[in-house]
Amino acid sequence: MIRDARVLRAGFIPQEVEHRDHEVNHLSSVLKPITSGEPADTAVVTGPSGTGKTCVSQFVTERLREEALNVEATYVNCWRNHTRFRTLYQILDDIGKTIDIHRQSTPHDELIDRLQQYDESRTVVILDEADQLEDPSVIYDLHSLPQFAVICIANKEEELFSQVDDRLVSRLRSSEHVRMDKYHDDQLYDILRARVRWGLEQDAVTDDQLYCIADAAAGDARLAIGILRTAAGKADRENSERITDTMLQDAAGDARAQIRQKSLDSLTPHQREVYEIIREQGALGPAEIHDLYTKRVDEPRTKRTIRTYLSKMAQYNLLEAEGTSRDRKYAVITSGTSPSTD
DNA sequence: GTTCCACAGGAAAATATGGAGG
């Protein structure tokens, strides 16, 4: 069943990154100067979760290290190391310069001094979840050291720079911005298929099942791989040759509920109102929806906008559209579906 | 068949938002 469990684990860096050529090249070109000893601009990578930010960053870094001697890389998860001290300590630790640093006794500026003096190689610093830093000025400190190239990973750019001194922000304005969007279902399918090729027996899972996972994961590759891992683990424990649809539904169910809540939270008040109307009233056509909506809201949006809301919510699997043109009806999708359906 | 109507969803213009810089 499972041939190589590593490829299904979170944090695995594949040989090739699927459907991110443009982003890979972009990020690569920003960091390129570091391979010839030049200082590189800071790169900011943003996008929703599971869009490959961390993966692409590490992939690009690894590839640079293949191309040039004397390029090191270090990865810091700023959520786990969210203080200035811990972040800097983590970097020093990675490059092996922490020998005589002790938490209590070492003045904080000592750490940045050490980094400043470090000149044995050029280093790419990946600051993952950089928006979690309680003091983002670390980014600027690192940015000003020419032997370090910084990649900042965050969900949204604004959150990254929200609580910081304006002067510092403007110094980082030159940084290159790499955006990642959610994957489409067929892109997720390709990603999953590649993982299956490396990690599982060839016929352990069908194409339909992979598309089912892609659908449940709603553009989130981490979640998609997580579902596959859970299902494969279950099949493996039960000495099954193949992943059954039941195993898949179990694994996907949790993921779906999670995503559904997240999508619901991300709706604007107007979108929320539309959703509530459909939830209360049951299946409705766009005209009825817009009528009810107009009555319930100050400054209502136009019909066209409501149509965009509807199709967006349908994409997010919050709503279901049935029928073609004139007889189209929208209904809410309830998350507690029976395991046999779908 | 033809006409009509509500609808889907693309394109582009208009408008709102938020930060940088004068």
Added chain:
DNA sequence: CCTCCATATTTTCCTGTGGAAC
């Protein structure tokens, strides 16, 4: 304060579709 710029959202305008009435 205002202006410029980038981005996101909304509106306007539009074409194409299919069912229903004629």
